[in-house]
Structures are given as C-alpha cells and as structure tokens.
Amino acid sequence: MTATSPRRSWLAYLAAFLGCGSLIGVLCFHFPQLMTSKDFRQVYSEAFARHLLLAGLIAAFVLGTLAVLRGRNRRVALLGVASATLAVLLGGSNVQFDAIGKTPYSLGLDWFVISLFFSALVFVPLERFLGREQSPLRPQWRTDLSYFFMSHVLVQFILILVTASTSALAGLAAFPGLKAQIQALPLWLQFLIAVFFADLAQALLHRAYHNIPWLWRFHAVHHSSRHMDWLAGSRVHFVEIVLTRSAVLLPLLVLGFAPAAVNAYVVLVGIQAVLAHANVRVPFGWLEYLLVLPRYHHWHHVRDRAWVDKNYAIHLPVVDMLMGTFQLPPRGEWPQEYGVLKLETVPDGIWQQHLMPFQRPPAKTGHETV
Incomplete structure (x- = not known):
C-alpha cells in the first residue's frame, strides 16, 4: 500500500463480513437440507443460530452505517448493509423453515460461517496483541479466505x-x-x-x-x-x-x-x-x-x-x-x-x-x- 492509498476501514470490512454472513445464515434456514451439515447441526441449537444471526444483522447495519458516514470504503460498507437488508427481507432472525429433509450431500455453509466467525473472534485479537505487527487485511488475505471457504464448504x-x-x-x-x-x-x-x-x-x-x-x-x-x-x-x-x-x-x-x-x-x-x-x-x-x-x-x-x-x-x-x-x-x-x-x-x-x-x-x- 503506497503513501497515497486510502486506508482500509475496519468498520466497512466487518460490516461486509457480518452482512454477507447473515445472508448466508438466512439461506441456511430456508434450505437447511442443502446448505447445512447434518453432523454439525447436532453441535448447536436453533436458538443459538437465531441469536447469532440477530447479532450479526444488528452489527452489520450499525458498522456499515458508521463506515458510510466516515466516507471510507463506502462500497464495501454498502455491500454489508445491502446484504443485511436482503437477509431481513428474506425473514431475518425470525425466518421459518420446514422439516429438514435428507440428502446425500450438503454445502455445509453453517460450518463455514460459524467456524469463520469464532476463529476470527479468537485469533484476530490474539494476533493483534501477541504477534508480529501486520494487518489481518494483509496482502492476499482474500485468496486465503477463498481457501477457507473451499475447505469448509466442500x-x-x-x-x-x-x-x-x-x-x-x-x-x-x-x-x-x-x-x-x-x-x-x-x-x-x-x-x-x-x-x-x-x-x-x-x-x-x-x-x-x-x-x-x-x-x-x-x-x-x-x-x-x-x-x-x-x-x-x-x-x-x-x-x-x-x-x-x-x-x-x-x-x-x-x-x-x-x-x-x-x-x-x-x-x-x-x-x-x-x-x-x-x-x-x-x-x-x-x-x-x-x-x-x-x-x-x-x-x-x-x-x-x-x-x-x-x-x-x-x-x-x-x-x-x-x-x-x-x-x-x-x-x-x-x-x-x-x-x-x-x-x-x-x-x-x-x-x-x-x-x-x-x-x-x-x-x-x-x-x-x-
């Protein structure tokens, strides 16, 4: 990043992460048999998933709005707000779902979202205070996030x-x-x-x-x-x-x-x-x-x-x-x-x-x- 490059906004990227994650969560409620893992569903409760989804939606709206008002990484922030808005329109944390059917496979998106959320929640602060100085948004972080997605979803x-x-x-x-x-x-x-x-x-x-x-x-x-x-x-x-x-x-x-x-x-x-x-x-x-x-x-x-x-x-x-x-x-x-x-x-x-x-x-x- 050069001296003239705009600084990345933590608020904007957090809003995008939480907004997109919330949208995936709502889709998991709509299509549980295709998008959630049968084995992983036994680890968490429906109430836990709804509370986590509600927290993600609120945080995405608040952080995204703050980032837009600050004028930094507005497109990224708006992505988070737009994703959260679409998630609310699709039912939000009150989304209903039918009985879960059986399929020989699933995408396991619930495993991806929850694993990413808690891994980031634990290791980002640890690396901030106990590691070599570098931003979590370091070069090629998007590539490694894609690998994280691939390894969990597939x-x-x-x-x-x-x-x-x-x-x-x-x-x-x-x-x-x-x-x-x-x-x-x-x-x-x-x-x-x-x-x-x-x-x-x-x-x-x-x-x-x-x-x-x-x-x-x-x-x-x-x-x-x-x-x-x-x-x-x-x-x-x-x-x-x-x-x-x-x-x-x-x-x-x-x-x-x-x-x-x-x-x-x-x-x-x-x-x-x-x-x-x-x-x-x-x-x-x-x-x-x-x-x-x-x-x-x-x-x-x-x-x-x-x-x-x-x-x-x-x-x-x-x-x-x-x-x-x-x-x-x-x-x-x-x-x-x-x-x-x-x-x-x-x-x-x-x-x-x-x-x-x-x-x-x-x-x-x-x-x-x-």
Missing part, C-alpha cells in the same frame, strides 16, 4: 470421496483381532495412539510432498503464502487435501479406532492447524518439544534453503525426532520471511494456483521452489 464432498476410498482399502486389510484389542483400550489411550499414528503417516507424506517433484507442485501452493496467520493454514490445494485425508484416515480405519477417538482427533486437527500457522509469538518453552506450536511450524515455512527438510510433523515433534528432521533455533528466534524460494513460480489467486500444478513442467527436485 468438506462433506471431500469426506465422501475419502471415506469411500479408505473404507474399501480398510476392508481388504481388516484384522478383527487387532481391532478388538485396540477397541478394548480406554478411549483416552485410543486417542493418543491415533494422534501418533496419524501424525506419523501425515509426516511421511509431508516429506514426500517436498521431495517428489510432481507432489511438490501441489504442496508448493501451501508454501506460497508470504504471511503467516490463522488464515494462512487454509491455503491447501484440493488434490493435497484428498491425498492427505486418505493417508491419515486409512491407518485409523485399518487399526479399528473407536469413532469417538477419531472424532476427538479431528477436533485436534482443526484447532492445531489454525494455531500452528497463527501469528502468535508466545514463548511456549518446553512445550515446543511436546506439541507442534506456532514457532515450530513457522520455521517449516521459512524462506531459507537450510530448512527445506525440517519439521514435517503436524502434532508431535517426537515424530520429527524419529525421522531425523527435528530442528529448532535458539529460543526467541523467529523467521523473517516466508514463502517458496522462487516466488515467481507460484501465481496469485486460488484459481491460478489450482491450475498451476497441471501447467508447470516438472521440477528437477522438490526443493527448487521451496
């Missing part, structure tokens, strides 16, 4: 595809005796074992992403972000999402872990994936040797050839210790620059980045653009 389609493939393979490799022994273990122990085996499988695949040229072409998209924050972790190519979920779910299905243990692992993945990329520069001390935390994973994303083969684990540093890829700099040191070594090799924008692996000629090594 999650059910991805899970259908992954579950179908992993279930078929698991059926071929099923060991009833081993499954019975694992399922006889306490649930907390199943969870810990599941985390270890899943992290080991993902770390091995992660290392392959860096060292096999055609796999690196997909993984380079994730490493192309030059700004680390809670939103940057969402930048993952669709093909990589499918491959990684398959590699992680397959060992858990083959070994027969209880659904509750697997669900607990999925919750951990969601929390730790956001936290590991977050712009939160807190000295966690000895905990960095037990759990993958921001500084640990930030060094995996550093724009430095010396780190291209380090810190592949997603949950447990002990996995990297076993693989010989564990490395941490002296306490308090953080990367100064992130991204692939050759910045020009990865284009900007979600569509260009999704097409890039199929257009670029194969690299000689997976590290040439790390």
Whole structure:
C-alpha cells in the first residue's frame, strides 16, 4: 500500500463480513437440507443460530452505517448493509423453515460461517496483541479466505470421496483381532495412539510432498503464502487435501479406532492447524518439544534453503525426532520471511494456483521452489 492509498476501514470490512454472513445464515434456514451439515447441526441449537444471526444483522447495519458516514470504503460498507437488508427481507432472525429433509450431500455453509466467525473472534485479537505487527487485511488475505471457504464448504464432498476410498482399502486389510484389542483400550489411550499414528503417516507424506517433484507442485501452493496467520493454514490445494485425508484416515480405519477417538482427533486437527500457522509469538518453552506450536511450524515455512527438510510433523515433534528432521533455533528466534524460494513460480489467486500444478513442467527436485 503506497503513501497515497486510502486506508482500509475496519468498520466497512466487518460490516461486509457480518452482512454477507447473515445472508448466508438466512439461506441456511430456508434450505437447511442443502446448505447445512447434518453432523454439525447436532453441535448447536436453533436458538443459538437465531441469536447469532440477530447479532450479526444488528452489527452489520450499525458498522456499515458508521463506515458510510466516515466516507471510507463506502462500497464495501454498502455491500454489508445491502446484504443485511436482503437477509431481513428474506425473514431475518425470525425466518421459518420446514422439516429438514435428507440428502446425500450438503454445502455445509453453517460450518463455514460459524467456524469463520469464532476463529476470527479468537485469533484476530490474539494476533493483534501477541504477534508480529501486520494487518489481518494483509496482502492476499482474500485468496486465503477463498481457501477457507473451499475447505469448509466442500468438506462433506471431500469426506465422501475419502471415506469411500479408505473404507474399501480398510476392508481388504481388516484384522478383527487387532481391532478388538485396540477397541478394548480406554478411549483416552485410543486417542493418543491415533494422534501418533496419524501424525506419523501425515509426516511421511509431508516429506514426500517436498521431495517428489510432481507432489511438490501441489504442496508448493501451501508454501506460497508470504504471511503467516490463522488464515494462512487454509491455503491447501484440493488434490493435497484428498491425498492427505486418505493417508491419515486409512491407518485409523485399518487399526479399528473407536469413532469417538477419531472424532476427538479431528477436533485436534482443526484447532492445531489454525494455531500452528497463527501469528502468535508466545514463548511456549518446553512445550515446543511436546506439541507442534506456532514457532515450530513457522520455521517449516521459512524462506531459507537450510530448512527445506525440517519439521514435517503436524502434532508431535517426537515424530520429527524419529525421522531425523527435528530442528529448532535458539529460543526467541523467529523467521523473517516466508514463502517458496522462487516466488515467481507460484501465481496469485486460488484459481491460478489450482491450475498451476497441471501447467508447470516438472521440477528437477522438490526443493527448487521451496
């Protein structure tokens, strides 16, 4: 942003975010079977959704009006006010809906809106006070928001595809005796074992992403972000999402872990994936040797050839210790620059980045653009 560029208005962008989110919420009430997730609907109540929708509508109108009166980012502010107005015309927080029908799929827009709202509510203030100074509206934030939308809205389609493939393979490799022994273990122990085996499988695949040229072409998209924050972790190519979920779910299905243990692992993945990329520069001390935390994973994303083969684990540093890829700099040191070594090799924008692996000629090594 140059010295003559107008400053972005927080009020305007918050109004747009809340107005559009409120409109999506009303549409979820009108078409729940198509737009909401069956599993996620069991997590929240109808009253909670209505109260959240009402708060979003009020905030969008108030913040949007203030932004327009201040004369900054008026188009963005008006988008929020117009979206909130349309949401009210479609029923607002009093919108009625019929019985929810059954469909083999849904867009899961409720999961996207609620997850985005609470992730931003928690991490934006944390990064403001505990992180490296940078605006949440930093360069390419729209690209990463698009990835956040894709990963949440398409999650059910991805899970259908992954579950179908992993279930078929698991059926071929099923060991009833081993499954019975694992399922006889306490649930907390199943969870810990599941985390270890899943992290080991993902770390091995992660290392392959860096060292096999055609796999690196997909993984380079994730490493192309030059700004680390809670939103940057969402930048993952669709093909990589499918491959990684398959590699992680397959060992858990083959070994027969209880659904509750697997669900607990999925919750951990969601929390730790956001936290590991977050712009939160807190000295966690000895905990960095037990759990993958921001500084640990930030060094995996550093724009430095010396780190291209380090810190592949997603949950447990002990996995990297076993693989010989564990490395941490002296306490308090953080990367100064992130991204692939050759910045020009990865284009900007979600569509260009999704097409890039199929257009670029194969690299000689997976590290040439790390």
